Amino acid sequence: MQLCLTLEELELLISILREDDWMSRSEAPSSLHIAADNCLRDKLLIGGDVLRRSLSRNLQLDYDELQDLADSLNRHKETLTTQICTSQDPKLKSDLEHSKVVLEQLLEKVTEACAVL
Numbered sequence: 001m002q003l004c005l006t007l008e009e010l011e012l013l014i015s016i017l018r019e020d021d022w023m024s025r026s027e028a029p030s031s032l033h034i035a036a037d038n039c040l041r042d043k044l045l046i047g048g049d050v051l052r053r054s055l056s057r058n059l060q061l062d063y064d065e066l067q068d069l070a071d072s073l074n075r076h077k078e079t080l081t082t083q084i085c086t087s088q089d090p091k092l093k094s095d096l097e098h099s100k101v102v103l104e105q106l107l108e109k110v111t112e113a114c115a116v117l
Contacts, residue, residue: 003061003109003110003113004109005106005109006105008102009102009105009106009109012099012102012103012106013106016072016073016076016103017072020072062117063114063117066110066113066114066117067114069110070107070110070111070114073103073106073107073110074107076103077100077103077104077107080096080099080100080103081100083096084096084097084100
């Protein structure tokens with residue numbers, strides 16, 4: 001199964017993964033915390049893997065990696081939805097809504113790829 005992303009989707013994916021990586025480094029979870037929290041460990045692994053592979057644009061993710069990616073994208077979608085609801089700035093709200101549309105397209109592709117595998 002080939003997952004074809006638009007440039008906008010790829011840029012959003014990289015941005016999300018970099019943001020997750022930045023947040024994880026700034027929070028500086030201990031090794032014990034990472035080992036105990038499967039979700040956090042998976043998020044760090046998939047984020048690092050995708051960021052390294054995105055340079056070649058040939059990600060070749062297996063089912064578990066695609067599922068982890070879908071979970072991460074769903075969490076980001078929830079965060080975006082919250083930000084849209086609380087935003088008072090019309091320009092920011094519009095940008096967030098556009099990002100959410102792109103994210104939903106990306107999530108649909110990833111979910112479809114999971115179903116095929």
